[in-house]
Amino acid sequence: MTNLERLLSQYAAYHLDRNNIVTHFVGIPLIVFSILCLSARAAVDISGFSVTLAIILIVLSSVYYLSLDKLFGILMLILFVLVYPLAIKIAALSMWSWLGASIGIFLVGWVFQFIGHYFEKKKPAFVDDLIGLAIGPLFVLAEFVFLLGFRKSLHQRILKEAQMKRAEMDMKPQIVS
Template sequence: MRTLQQFLSDYGDSHRNPLNQWIHIICVPAILISTLGLFWLIPVGAWLPLSDSVAFWVNGATILGVLSGLIYLRLGWWVFLLMAGWFALSLWIILAVLGAGWSLLWLSLGVWVAAWIVQVYGHKVEGKKPSFVDDLVFLLIGPIFVSIEFVAKLGVPVPLALSNRNDHTPARGH
């Protein structure tokens, strides 16, 4: 498996345009949260012999969170903690939507489709295809990349930020 630096470098190769970066800073979290919202609707716990209170928490989103958490942990503790924060925020939003009585399906689906349309436009502006076309793992790298780039745009020195990299060549070793 590539290192985090290699993933970020490769991801950054198709995310150099400032407009595309801002589009991703907004749309990647929207896609992450809405994807988890859609996966939440897969009631795996209801299909298992679990109590209702436990079954509520065993669904596609929580299973996806645990599985992707293993990949994030492999990339580093701080990556795992960063993404655990994104997961917690996503769960808070999902539970707020459910608590408000809104349709998690239609809200998540609408946000998911709209955010992908805007991202496709961002890649049209960039002139490069999305990274995940070549490797689906980049779907998991996007939230890390935009978190780092957003913090860097706020003026915080972040060693892994694209703006701090002098080499604009693809990562080696893959």
Template sequence: MKTLIDQLSNYAAYHRDPRNIVTHYIGVPMIMQAVVTLLARLRWGAFAGVPLSLALLMGIVAAVYYCVLDIRYGLFMTALLAAMLALATPMAALPTAQWLAWGLGLFALGWMIQFIGHYYEGRKPAFLDDVMGLAIGPLFVVAELSFALGLRKSVQAAVELRSGPVRRRQSAPA
């Protein structure tokens, strides 16, 4: 299994333009919320008052994976996924048209924002070369936010050693 540094470095190589990283701060959470919202509708009951849904199952799988990669980031991602599920559950109970409008609307808008960032990056999204990019994207956003806050400097240094630093000069691709 790839390590945290392996996964973040591979993903970071596609994300060195600061404008692209900013679009990910916005687009990735929107896409995550959309997916959780859409999957929360697929329910098969409840346990101790908690709706059992495909969103919960996928959230547990993702949370375990993130914790295996790194316990600190993993616990943060677990809390984030739980908050998204708490928001998604009532959205999934809306009439079908409203549920789809929220789910598909957030999904489409999130991806539009992502593709604007990749225009500035001048490179395709990471998941087109490695489907794991879809799972690592949210973790990358959390890691980049922690780096911006001055946290996890050793992780940042290891990632930048492999993928290079975030470019400081901003210029649109030709």
């Protein structure tokens, strides 16, 4: 099993309900976009080029995603490049407009996430493993690729492993306070 398969199947074990996955198609992109908006305002000029914290986050996350899977990494980088100009426009707003828009988008994204987990009847993956915060965007991209009918064998391996992990999770006694 590749590292990609291990990480996606671990994340998928918390996301087997179709309604939950659909809410994540909205929630996760909103959260990621809001983080780009928030971080696009922090910048330093280097030789006349503005290097924002958002660019640094894009580069670091793209390198990480590329290390897991070349196709998914390239697709994620393309998506980041497409939304970055809008994040810059939001970051250029007045202080309160920028903060209001960015935090508002962030909160709406999380509302979608928690609605999805209501359907799933499981806590979000990041509660047990913080790497879930980085894998969530990749999971949504992968699910979209799978929905289009591509990489079926990868999808099947991830789904099979996720179902086994979920069965193990369901067998563990729940601690009720």
